[in-house]
Amino acid sequence: MARSPQVAVVGGGIVGLSTAYALVEQGVAVRLYEAGLPGGGQSAGESRIFRHAHDDPRLVAFVRESRAVWADWAERFGVELVSPDGALAIGDSALERLHVLEQVGGVAARTIAPDELADRMPLLATYAGPAMFDEAGGAIRTRAAIEALTAALGDAVATAEVISIDPREDGTVEVRSVTDRATYSTVVVCAGRETARLARSVGLSLPVRLAAHVRLTFAVKGTAPARVACLQDGSGDFGEVGVYATPMPGNARYAVGLSQTVGVRDDGTFIDAAALRSLDERARAYVARALPGLDPQPVEFVHCWVTDLPWSEDGVAVWEAGPVLFVAGHNLFKQAPSLGRALARAATGGGLAAELMPQARLGEPQQ
Template sequence: MSDGVAVVGAGIVGLSTAFALKQRGAKVTLFDPAPPGSGQSAGQSRLFRHAHTDLRLVDFARRSRALWRQWQQDWGIELISDGGAVAIGPAIDQKLETLGGFDDIPVRTLDPDELHQALPILADYRQPAMLDVDGGAIRTLSAIEALSDRLSDELVTDHVLSVRQTSSGTVEVRTGTGCKEFEHVVLCAGRGTAALAHGAGLSIPVEVAAHVRLTFPVRGAAPEHLATFQDGSGAFGETGVYASPYPGNQFYSVGLSDTVEVSDDGSLTNPAELAGLADRTAAYVERALPGLDPRPVEYVHCWVTTLPWGEDGVGVWTAQGISAVVGHNLFKQAPALGEALAEAAVGEGLPDQLRPESRLGHD
């Protein structure tokens, strides 16, 4: 006898999927051996931005932003800050052109004075900058806690060893302490998704790497408003920098886009490179963000799972009774992604753009 829908992984995507299923009246079981949000969703802040190379992903971000806003209203908590999202570097011309095609995504250029107001911790910068007005910092801990509270009865603290289709058309889930059959299983297990999916006959070309981001104190009084930041300019010695404020704007999290390779056996090819990335991040902060104390007070080390077609790529692999989602930079997309995965799990179909052959989020 089948037991509704199982969601494997209680990161932000798994939580969003389980919540969407529960709202639809489905019976849900959410599996994770660790506290919700402690894997690839860890940390106190993420960037919400609309700008992507793929117009379909921009549209997907619009849907997610609307859901973040609805959750914020329904739950009475701040889930995305009001500081906006600042970007600098040569790519902003393309971003402005892309976002200009959406009437409901306010975006504009910033002169140096406006840039300083939005990002007072930044060193003097006189080149073009842009502001995504409805972007901002996702309050990750608030989001994880709010969703977890609404799913406390559905959460099972156990690890999943395998999933497989049965001859009766159900999907068997074997955990550390049990074995159950479900009508559908959604795999949102981060680094573990591809391995579980492989056991069910799905081959996912995911690339796994390790990453580090650091948190730095803001010097002096915390600004009332503080934007998130993407730096692709190279003006301060690095490109591919991202950063976002913590709640209260007293701390700022900064990361470089570079990662450390993982060997076939799952180990880091060179663990010392993580320390090197951390040192480069602190050095960048000293050059580019003088409004921060360059001595980090917190480290977040995590796995990065990317698809071959781009760092923002996302795809959902499906087999009878199974959906497996893989991608990178998914936190901001979690509300809309959870809705789509829930719809597929209850037989309403998966949007074509999420299928791997659509290469959603291609560079």
């Protein structure tokens, strides 16, 4: 006889799917509520960067663990989930982060000379400054990951918006969705932009900063390169100091975005609607200067909400309100597998890892 679900997960982005899958791996009955299509929120699009380089050594260790899970899933699901072409970072900040990687250990990363850089990143203009190569980094095959996890969860995925989360005096939690009412022992909220709103309904105020972001995709001129790495450009040599770029499956298209975001009010209205256009124009201008291997006319756009925490653009934390857990942060795709496992442990009585508690400020640059 099928067991009724003990744990509910709210949100079918990469974090919610990873959490639900980790619960299934533990043999826990789970229901995942997704209001729209799995992977249609902040997890949308075809590519993300997997990189080990971060300012906080604890986060480096956390994503290193995550990389092992990505490899395990790729084998289990029989699909490529992270490209084999690595991740590059250029500029002085790359060397600072390489130092953090060396402190932590266990990550195959090194400085790289201009010739090898040009070979691994044939779309980039001539560059002879400091550069680092992360061998086990690469482009996350986001769509393949969302599809594989959704298929593995099968009937556990319910297409319904959660309307209310109500912790009861008997220690259970009542969840009301558009189409039903059910009771769970624990609820894990991974609702992206909606997480802070749902947290307010149980009396928690999360320090999430809402912003908007644009990423553009460009076609490669001529034949797609056989290999092409992801890129983070902090050099300033091409007129911008915070740029990230990642290939799409097949390498014929390459996505580029400025790390900068555009501030919005709490209700999502823009303070300055033209600011998003300005980011878009700067990204095109950057491509014309730095990436001569691309046609500078964009072929696709991803617009999305960013929900970051005040201590770092890579910050992540989990808040607990009795049997309800809320996760928030930014740049979570790469670490979703280890985050999902940590949330599944916390949801089943194993306790929340100390590093994920808000006071730990995971992701904050360490001295």
